[in-house]
Amino acid sequence: MRRPWLAAVAPYLWLGLFFAFPFLLVAKLSLSHTVLAIPPYAPQLDLSQGHAGVPAFVHQLSFETYQRLTSDRVYLSSYLSSLRFAGLATAILLVIGYPIAYGMSRFPPPTRQALLMAVILPFWTSFLIRIYAWIAILKPAGLLNAALGVLHLGPLSLLNTDTAVVIGLVYAYLPFMVLPLYAVLERQDERLIEAAQDLGCTATGAFWRVTFPLSLPGVAAGALLCFIPMVGEFVIPDLLGGSGTLMLGRTIWTEFFANRDWPAASAVAIVLLATLAVPIALFQRQQAKVTA
């Protein structure tokens, strides 16, 4: 094709209209205030009298909602606990995901293919269903306590606790951690390890001095791929967490649906986005490097 950029027109317009432009609306709304009306915010941009409506509209925008966010402790603690949950779950995912990815890459190629498929398959099954499955396991009269009862242990009440949220996060995001790690480990040249061992390195030494440093791009990709969406996770804290489990995704949801405070929901979304801007930019740079 002579003018390949022509292909860009449709997806460019689509993403511009349905992805980029709505963010401006979120930003605008975060500067509005709530009113009892439909839609429940003001000011409204009124262009019926021509452009005269614009200055009046801009004049009414304020940072009032953001001030509210800083003064109410709920927002600050849900911000911090989101980062804490996502950070902790990412760390656990690295610790359990790495041995799985590494183990997979050690199998002969046909088995590897099957294992890869087995790791990807749960990703295709519904997220909601996989989280729901944990409710039956973790609830007080659930399967975990039944199993512990046989061993004369427990009972544990895990459902609706922070521990349950971490379990849910780790469970749901495990494929996202394993796949990028596996992708780098699988491509690694085995002769490097042999060379290290020929030069007197022990097997463990070769792992830490050759395999692991070379897999760092996969570690970074996996960590970003998990951390970023987990910060804004809604379903997991809502279904597995308790009423006191605060996470930003849930805060946005509650502000929007329960409190009908659209400006607050938007302001929280903007704060969340600003926080994730750096990791998202890092992730995009990595994607660009991979595809270049």
Add this chain to the structure above:
Amino acid sequence: MTRGPSLFNRASVGLGLAFLYGPIALLVLYSFNASRLVTVWGGFSTRWYAALAQDGQMLDAVWVTLRVGLISASAATVLGLLAAVTLVRAGRFRGRALFSGMVYAPLVMPEVILGLSLLLLFVAVGLPRGFWTVTVSHTTVTLCYATVVIQARLAYFDRSLEEAAQDLGCPPVSAFLKVTLPNIAPAVAAAWMLAFTLSLDDLVIASFTSGPGATTLPMRLYSQVRLGVNPEINAVSTLLIAVVTLGVVAAGAIQRRRSVSS
């Protein structure tokens, strides 16, 4: 020196898979439990499946979800194909950074933000929320996944084949459709399936952008799940898992056969 999997390697892979599949297996098992309680095995029964067939609201939700999925996945695949062609072949053009940013950002963007921003768009333009707003929203999000899948395949496609067709007098667009597209067809099919599955699965974006009369299956499930464990949900889940598993395994088999024959 042969470096097969050690005992440690086998154990970590085995435990990892057990962790991934255990909860799903339990869910499937208990969908056949005659008892309503999770800890009591009341014998094998298909009563929850029978109850499901009577649940009109649930069936309506399934129907809505399938229609949204079919339309949005198809639109997303077409747009994704165009976006992939752009990213792989257009080289540098003005606005490329913004374009690739818009393609990759939704992959990691929290769904709550995507849902909220799309909803505000629909409210701002005065579009009543319902079937089409969910479909458009799903197209937007899944087209990014479709792009990534197709792009990965297109990057490895040998362009000289397409150029040969053009040298033989084929117009560029038809050379693309007749030579390139059949070659990357498995990736296009995979992209469609991914988009369809993601649409089938989405709760958050649908909740923001849907309206009365367009309740999708995940929204319906969510409202029931909030009330606690219910064997009927296990039955729906099992059916969904079965459909998706069959689809993925079949797609994998087709792709393997193609790669063997080519």
